[in-house]
Amino acid sequence: MTESGPLPEDVSAVQSALVEWYETDHRSFPWRETTDPYRILVSEVMSQQTQLSRVEAAYHDFLAEWPDVDALAAAAQSDVVGFWSSHSLGYNNRATYLHEAARQVRDEYGGSFPESPDELQELMGVGPYTANAVASFAFNNGDAVVDTNVKRVLHRVFDVPDDDSAFEEAANDLMPAGESRVWNNAIMELGGVACGKTPECDEASCPLREWCHAYRTGDFTAPDVPTQPSFEGSRRQMRGRVVKLLGEHEELPLDTLGHRVRVDYTPDGEYGREWLRGLLSDLADDGLVDIEDETEDATVRLRS
Missing domain, CATH: 1.10.1670.10 (Helix-hairpin-Helix base-excision DNA repair enzymes (C-terminal))
Structure with a gap:
């Protein structure tokens, strides 16, 4: 020992x-065939609590749309969030963080990624694990x-x-x-x-x-492995529906949005205005939506 x-x-x-x-x-995964830190960061953010089978298709589509960090930095945030939602990639704030990180690389680092785990953590939404993964796989410089x-x-x-x-x-x-x-x-x-x-x-x-x-x-016990919550019917799915609907319409009245998000939406029911406002509050905190006012006649729109 x-x-x-x-x-x-x-x-x-x-x-x-x-x-x-x-x-x-x-x-063989496409992100294993590159040392481009941008592509590795995209794959790492997409892979957070998302099945790899779903990630691989989305990864190719994302890079076809925004092939490098400058292209992503120049994109409209609403387009990036819309892509994230339409590909069922989990919490949309990851898309906003990835978009902001691209802008940081462009504006603060002259278009070149920092190379150490500590420096990479300065990027929006990049925690210790993701920073170390990018440092390792892009620069061979990680723990x-x-x-x-x-x-x-x-x-x-x-x-x-x-x-x-x-x-x-x-x-x-x-x-x-x-x-x-x-x-x-x-x-x-x-x-x-x-x-x-x-x-x-x-x-x-x-x-x-x-x-x-x-x-x-013969003792194959191991630490508990967290199980991914079901996506169907989850808040993640409902948040994604809200963003998708608002991406298709300039704005929607509160109750109209609710009925389109859930078929069982009733303004005063279990899945009603209070439930919907909780969902919208989370999205507003993530910088994704704006709610016009607090009355029942409120309208909701994607933040530009």
């Missing part, structure tokens, strides 16, 4: 085995990525305790220096392909079986 945790003494053997496994065969897949691998293979600080320490001790791009891709791929909720150790030829505590003991 290393002094820093439950890793084997010969960490280099683990590193070589995993990288070789990844480079021999891995799933170890620690997502649910990586936690599952570390917990099962090396019996790392279910503790965020323990996971972060073990992940960084395990990553080869200066190899964040290939390493982070490789360990996330392992968690997604071989070490999922139902492990496929032999079927996927997991390269870490000889070191794996779970494979040796």
Whole structure:
């Protein structure tokens, strides 16, 4: 064991085995075939709580519309939000943050992305995880990525305790220096392909079986994996409908909008004006809509 945790003494053997496994065969995603920080940022923002099958089609369409950071920065925010909603990509504030981040890169960084995780976090809506992912995959300049897949691998293979600080320490001790791009891709791929909720150790030829505590003991428990809430009928879906409808019409009266968002809308019912105003308040806080007044005759429009 290393002094820093439950890793084997010969960490280099683990590193070589995993990288070789990844480079021999891995799933192909378009964002893995580029080092363009703009394209990687787009993929990372789209992938937040959204199924990869939906992300890949949207990713191609988005880049066809706005192929680089300058094109996105010059776009109308309402167009970007409308795209996000029409492709069911989750909370529309991610679209506004991505649009604002593009403007920051254009206006504050001369069109060139910052390269370190700390600097990348200065961009609107870019938190520690996304900043580190962009630094890793675009610039090979990141720390170890620690997502649910990586936690599952570390917990099962090396019996790392279910503790965020323990996971972060073990992940960084395990990553080869200066190899964040290939390493982070490789360990996330392992968690997604071989070490999922139902492990496929032999079927996927997991390269870490000889070191794996779970494979040796038969105990494949792992940290809880958050489940994505159903999209159908969710507030995310309803917010998306509001934005889509307002994108199609210059403005709509409150009750007209409500009836078009939900067929069971009744002004004084469970899904009525109070419910709709709560939805619109969230969208207004995100800078997406304007509500003319507080009466029942209010009209609603997308913020330009």
